[in-house]
Amino acid sequence: MKHLTEEELIEHYYSEDFYKAESEAHLQACKHCAQAYEELGKLLSNVRASEPPMRGAEYGAQVWQSIQGSLRPYQSKTKRSYFRWPQLGYAAACLLFLAGAFLAGRIWEHAHTQPSLATTPQQARERVVLFVLDNHLDRSERLLVQLNHAGAEEEKVDLPLQAEARQLLTDNRLYRQSIAPANDPLLAAALDHLERVLLEVANSPDELSSADIARIEKEMNTQGLLFQIRVLRTKVSGQETNAQATRKGATI
Amino acid sequence: MGNEDHALIRTVLAGEKDAYGLLVARHSQSVFRVAFRITENEADAEEIVQEAFLRGYRKLESFDARASFRTWIYRIAVNCALDVLNKRKHQAAVPIAEEHDGEQGTVQPADGAAGPDRLLLSQEIEARRQTAMEKLTPTERLAFVLRHMEDRSTEEIATALGIAPNSAKQAVFRAVQKLRQSLAPLWVKS
Numbered sequence: 180m181k182h183l184t185e186e187e188l189i190e191h192y193y194s195e196d197f198y199k200a201e202s203e204a205h206l207q208a209c210k211h212c213a214q215a216y217e218e219l220g221k222l223l224s225n226v227r228a229s230e231p232p233m234r235g236a237e238y239g240a241q242v243w244q245s246i247q248g249s250l251r252p253y254q255s256k257t258k259r260s261y262f263r264w265p266q267l268g269y270a271a272a273c274l275l276f277l278a279g280a281f282l283a284g285r286i287w288e289h290a291h292t293q294p295s296l297a298t299t300p301q302q303a304r305e306r307v308v309l310f311v312l313d314n315h316l317d318r319s320e321r322l323l324v325q326l327n328h329a330g331a332e333e334e335k336v337d338l339p340l341q342a343e344a345r346q347l348l349t350d351n352r353l354y355r356q357s358i359a360p361a362n363d364p365l366l367a368a369a370l371d372h373l374e375r376v377l378l379e380v381a382n383s384p385d386e387l388s389s390a391d392i393a394r395i396e397k398e399m400n401t402q403g404l405l406f407q408i409r410v411l412r413t414k415v416s417g418q419e420t421n422a423q424a425t426r427k428g429a430t431i
Numbered sequence: 432m433g434n435e436d437h438a439l440i441r442t443v444l445a446g447e448k449d450a451y452g453l454l455v456a457r458h459s460q461s462v463f464r465v466a467f468r469i470t471e472n473e474a475d476a477e478e479i480v481q482e483a484f485l486r487g488y489r490k491l492e493s494f495d496a497r498a499s500f501r502t503w504i505y506r507i508a509v510n511c512a513l514d515v516l517n518k519r520k521h522q523a524a525v526p527i528a529e530e531h532d533g534e535q536g537t538v539q540p541a542d543g544a545a546g547p548d549r550l551l552l553s554q555e556i557e558a559r560r561q562t563a564m565e566k567l568t569p570t571e572r573l574a575f576v577l578r579h580m581e582d583r584s585t586e587e588i589a590t591a592l593g594i595a596p597n598s599a600k601q602a603v604f605r606a607v608q609k610l611r612q613s614l615a616p617l618w619v620k621s
């Protein structure tokens with residue numbers, strides 16, 4: 180009987196062997212190989228990675244700060260009309276980005292200073308808030324993308340924008356009233372700005388023309404708002420992931 | 432998620448540098464995790480993250496729109512990690528005095544028990560594992576981390592490192608053999 184080589188055993192361990200069934204059958208039949216395989220398994224199952232230390236939610240912003248100075252903007256070859264980035268100044272963009280990071284960092288710290296490892300009602304509530312908020316920002320983002328897209332088209336607009344705007348408006352009021360502006364100035368400002376846009380869209384005549392949308396877009400700086408919401412979403416969903424990771428870590 | 436990454440990339444290529452900041456924000460945590468697993472050093476991992484996103488930015492025009500940015504930046508990070516490991520290897524020789532002698536004390540693993548013996552054993556394993564990892568060549572170490580800790584296939588490892596699949600496989604074998612030499616004495620042969 181030809182025994183399995185060490186290489187074959189290792190391949191089998193990582194399920195990368197070509198003749199999996201044959202190896203399996205041999206291991207069932209051969210005590211010698213079965214023992215070698217068991218020892219290998221014991222060895223490898225004891226080799227675990229050191230867990231990476233946690234990075235705060237502001238980590239991405241720090242990395243960006245450290246590299247952005249040495250990056251030159253690409254020369255735009257063809258401006259794409261279907262996706263336009265707000266023409267924010269460099270400083271304004273950085274400020275927004277850092278403010279978002281600050282906000283998320285604050286939430287993150289808050290979530291991580293909870294004393295107990297077990298899930299407290301407070302933590303559970305925070306996760307729900309984050310989930311709901313992310314969901315709301317996601318829907319708002321989509322509406323703004325549709326709106327900006329529609330404004331760039333020449334034809335008449337026929338999108339269920341208003342119905343969606345009305346729904347979002349109700350939710351948005353609730354969230355805006357429930358957060359303390361002093362604690363979350365960026366979020367408060369974004370929700371406030373969002374509310375004005377939603378109100379405008381919701382109260383527009385039934386058939387919005389692309390000229391109407393273009394006007395809303397321009398007057399209300401919806402591109403700028405979209406950017407703000409994207410920044411907030413990145414941070415909120417990052418925080419949500421962190422909260423989940425913490426919960427998982429706590430149950431091990 | 433993927434589509435948003437692509438939209439951001441188009442925006443960066445259209446001249447809006449700051450959109451890259453959002454890509455960095457989205458992916459820096461996962462890049463940091465793999466960089467740390469490979470190097471097991473916080474400062475090195477942070478250096479890799481920065482370097483990976485710098486290289487990513489400069490190579491962004493070559494990004495294939497059908498690919499995932501996450502996978503793409505992951506590969507770049509793996510290559511940066513390889514560079515860091517190579518640099519480390521050249522800069523400082525492994526302190527041989529700290530190596531564990533394989534013949535020294537054999538510890539009985541108290542299977543199923545969670546007592547102090549078990550704790551001592553896991554500390555010993557951890558110390559020896561670290562020493563053994565330092566003895567691997569950069570390619571062996573990387574291949575092993577990607578295979579064993581990141582659960583990547585031989586194909587993926589080969590692609591990430593730009594080597595033939597068979598070389599990747601051999602690198603994993605050699606790594607396991609070396610780890611076995613360092614760690615096997617800890618198990619009492621029954």
Ligand SMILES: [Zn+2]
Pocket residue numbers: 181182183205209210211212213
């Ligand atoms: Zn056999």
